[in-house]
Amino acid sequence: MINFITNFGFSVLRLSTPIIYAALACTVTKKAGLLNMSVEGMMLCAALLGVISSALTQSVLLGVLGAMLAGCLVGALISYVNLVGKSELYLTCIAINLMATGGTTFALYMITGAKGTTFSYLASLAVPTIQIPIIKDIPLLGPILSGHSLLTYLAFLCTALIWWLLFKTRLGLRLRSVGENPHAAESVGISVTRIRTTAYLIAGAVAGLGGAFMSMSYVAWFSRDMVAGRGFIGLSANNIANGSPVVATIFSMLFGMADTVANILQLTDAGIAYFVKMLPxxxxxxxxxxxxxxxxxxxxxxxxxxxxxxxxxxxxxxxx
Amino acid sequence: MSELLRVENLTKVYSNGFVANSDISFSVNAGEIHALVGENGAGKTTLMKMLFGMEDYQKGAIYLNDKKLEMKSALDAIHNGIGMIHQHFMLVPSLSIAENIVLGIEPTKAVMFNYKEAVRMTSEAAKKYGFDLDVTQRVSDISVGSMQKVEILKALIRGVKVLIMDEPTAVLTPQETRELFEQLHRLQEQGYAIIFISHKLEEIMELCDRVTVLRKGKCLGTYDISDMTQERISNLMIGRDVELRFQKDDPESGEDLLLVSDLIVVGDDGKRNIDGVSFRVRAGEVVGIAGVEGSGQTELAAAITGTEPYHSGSITLSGEEIRGHTVRQLREMGMASIHEDRMTIGASVNQSIRDNIIADRFYRPEFRKFIFTDKKAIDEFVDRCIEEFEIACDDADQPVRMLSGGNIQKVVVAREFTSGCRFILASQPTRGIDVGTTEMIRKRLVSMSHENKVATLLISADLNELLEVSDRLLVLRRGKIVAAFPKASEVSEDKLGEYMLGIRTMTPQEMEGLL
Structure with a gap:
């Protein structure tokens, strides 16, 4: 029984991680007044680039940075198309998501010749897991909290970081003012375009970490469509939280828990598992x-x- | 007193050739509250925007302390020392007062926003200028009066010396207005110059030192308030340039078609936008409703056309209450309406001329073939309309947005005038359109009433139009009818202006039988 509980708790944290990153990425743009529907595509591109750059450089750090860069590039592309090209944001995001699905599979095929996964083609690395001293020895709690990927711990750190950024810095103040009343911000000399671009770049970096988790922690390879809707789940967690990074993280964990329950039930009864997955x-x-x-x-x-x-x-x- | 701001021969011509301001010259001294008055469309807004860097100009110059200003944006204006308090506040509701005031010039500590310092700065400034504000409060929790103070502080903290205020009292309660005046006097003592734009002459008499009057884009001059009376300002504003361009016979009015009684419309803020209004419009006559901006003209039109609910009293069309009827039902009952905003409501600008003209009748049997529309019948009808109303266009398929303002309005009136209506509400029907179309619409309104026995209610800000087209005339002020004239042709524009601006009010006894 104890084994079950610790396994369950561990899984919740593990499955919540990519959702938390996605939700935080959406929170930043939402505070700037934009719905980030492209987070799914950002994560997918980041997952692929993380694998490629870690395989090429044989460095975990450069792999993760490559993933973040991929997210930022997608963010920059959206900013350019939406803010400079004045296109409809939602259509842009949908196009980006579809492009990411096709584009990553195409890139995968060009590089490896395989259509499904980089597994056994690219020698990519995984982000190390961490045993936390002292905490790991606490009964029950230890096995739940300790032994996760570095990126899982970073997700919670990111929650605090995004909160600090939004509510304690000058950029955060300007970002919130742009999100709530762009005319007011403009009238005191704040460039709405610049702030929104910054928001998209930050969102890209955070979503990039989520992508890196998928291909460098959750598993250690890239496979097509591996984000599998986690970006959208994060988007809805952020929507419920209404722009609060802390509440967004809590709801991400709730969705992560539903995922875990569904995974367990899948072993016994697949029908109910899907029902549980739907519930949140x-x-x-x-x-x-x-x-x-x-x-x-x-x-x-x-x-x-x-x-x-x-x-x-x-x-x-x-x-x- | 020393001169602070000087405007010389400022001229603004819009790209469509409309001369909004021509050769405007006036000056404002340090420590002066300077009123800027003019009718709707006299050019106040344009002048204000030029002073605040939001519009460029073709001729003339603006000087501050004898230095010629080159402003490309509102931000330039603020840097140069000119601030503006907009009617719609530029505030972020979820932020505190302090955060709103320092936005854009935030104090920082390393990369952090220094909230403590912001609170200190702003509460100090509030104290210095005598504003009673708790700067840590959220803007969403404070009153409109306080929001205005925040806006003023925002300008002052940026070192503004000239403050332009666009109808600042329109949103305030009487107590708040009193408080604002005291504060403005305090700023005046500290050497600030205030440009005060208002329709309320009694406030101008009480508050201001001098007044500059605009009429039809021209500056009539600057006068000392001590030499003026409300009547004189009103006469200068309204002027004597009304000329009746066409003669018309007296109407033979028939039965009551539209009957409005004790109508009350309450706004979202709990204010009575229409406050106990009663009147009738009979078949065959044109009734005009005059009023300055914010008098309730827009709300009255919305209630009558059934687009906004009314909260007490009744509106009946041919004896039938309009409440509970859809707009389509009202149209079938014989109502037609020319909406004041032709670009968003009057016409669907992305659709073709044809679709706009048949929008209210495509379902009628004469335009239908089984379950389909009868393209031939529709085309014939639309082509007839284009010919009859002289709509200048390539063909009926052209999207309405490609047309000029006058031609867009022709599309609207082509639909409304051919709808077979018994009552028509014309709301600002000729605002901002060319002379030829204006003439055509006015003539049509009169002939529809006098010949076809349509009841017409004309709501307009254009006194020329009201005096020229109306048979009877009512004046709306602050949601109430304050004057009624049985013969529009015998009303002098001076007198009309005095009622519109609140210098005179008729008693209910005087208006009895004229409504």
Whole structure:
């Protein structure tokens, strides 16, 4: 039983990692007023470039940096097309995602001659796992928290880092002002284009780390479509969190937990596993509808009150 | 007092040839509150934008402390010492007051934003200028009056010496207005110059030292307030250049078609935008509604056309309450409307001329063949409209946005005038369009009423238009009808202006029977 619990806890953290990176990448652009639907494509490109650069340089660090660079390049491309070329952001992002799917498979084939995976073709490296001293010896908690990939720990560090960036730095203040009222920001001399480009570059770097986790930690090779929707899951975690990096991380872990439960159930009953996998999203959708209905009702109620008061006032004035 | 800002022969011609400002010259002294007045469309907004670097100009110059200014953006204006308080605040709601004020010039400690220093800076400035603000509060939690103070502080902290205020009291309660005036006087004592733009003459008389009057893009001069009365300012603004271009007979009005009684429309802020309005429009007559911006003209039009709800009272068309009817049902009941905003509501600009003209009738049997539209019948009808209304276009397939403003409006009136309506609401029907089209629309409005017995309600900011087209005239001010004239042709524009601007008000007894 204890074994089961520790395995479960360990898996939750492991499966949450890429989702956390995706959610944080979306949080940065969301705060700048842009929905980052391309995070899936960013991660996929990063996963491939991480493998290639680590295989070429035989350096884990350069591999991870290569992945981050890939994310940044995708971010720069979107900024250019959207902010300079004035194209529709969502269409751009959809195009980027589709391009990433086809492009990475094509690149894979050109480099290795294989269409599915780099496994046994490229000698890519994996990010090391870390045994945390002292903590690893705590019963129950130790095996859950210790022994993860460096990138998993970095994900939680990133949460704090993004929070600090958004709420404690000058860039963060400007970024939030651009997201909420670009005209106000513009009127005091803040360049909306520059801030949004910066946001996309940061998002690219963070998504790049998520991609690196997929191909250099989760497994140690690249395979086609390996991100498998984790970018979109992160996107919805960020949407529920409404721009808070901490809440986004918590919801990412909740989605990671659902993934874990589904994985376990898959061993016994595949049908139920898919049902469980679906649950967090069903809850999200229902939650969003309920929240929005509640808000609409409240607004309506407030208006009704204002109307009633105004009409009463008018009647009183008429009498005098 | 020393001269701070001087404007010499400023002239602005827009690319479509419209002369918004011609040869405007005036000056503002340090320690002066200077009023800038003019009717809607007199050129105040353009002048303001030029002073604030948002518009360029063809001729003339702006001097500050005798130094000629070259401004390419609002930011340049601020750097040069000219600030502006917009009617719509430029604030970020989720940030604190302090953060909003220092945005763009944030104090930093290493790479961090130094919030403590921002709070210190801003609360010090607030104290210095006598603003009672808790700078750590979020902007989303404060009143409109406080938001305005934040905007003023934002300008002052950047070293602005001239403050342009665009109708600052329009959004304030009477108490807040009082407070604002005290603060402006304090700034005045400290040597700041304030340009105060307003429609409210009593406020100008109370607050300002001098007044510059604009009319039709020209500057009529600058006057000391002590030499002026509200009546004189009003007469200067409205002027005596109204000429009636065509003669028309008295109407033979028939039964009541539109009946509005005790109408109240409440805005989202709980304000009564329409406050107990009653009037009727009879078949065969044109009733004009005059009013300055913000008087409730827009809200009244929205309520009558069924696009916005009304909250008390009633509106009936041929005896039937319009509440609960869809816009399509209202149109079938005989309502037509020329919306004040032709680019977003009056026309669907990305669609063709044909689609725009048949938008309200494509489903009628004469344009249908089984379940399909009858292209031949539609084309015939649309071509007739294009010919009759002289719409200058390549063909009926041309998207409306490719047309000139006048021709876009012709598409709108072609649809509305041929809809077979019994009542038509014309809201600013000739705003910003060429003389020829204006003439055509005005003549059509009169002939539709007088010959075809359509009831017409004309809502306009253009006094020429109101006096020329209307049979009867009502004046709307702050959501109330404050004057009613049985014969528009006998109303003098001076008098009309005085009612619009709040110098005079008719009693309910005086208006009895005229509504």
């Amino acid at each position: 999203y069903v809850i999200t959708i229902v939650g969003m509808v309920v929240m929005s209905v509640f808000q609409i009702r409240r607004r309506k109620h407030m208006k009704q009150k204002a109307v009633a008061a105004a009409i009463q006032e008018a009647a009183a004035e008429k009498q005098t």
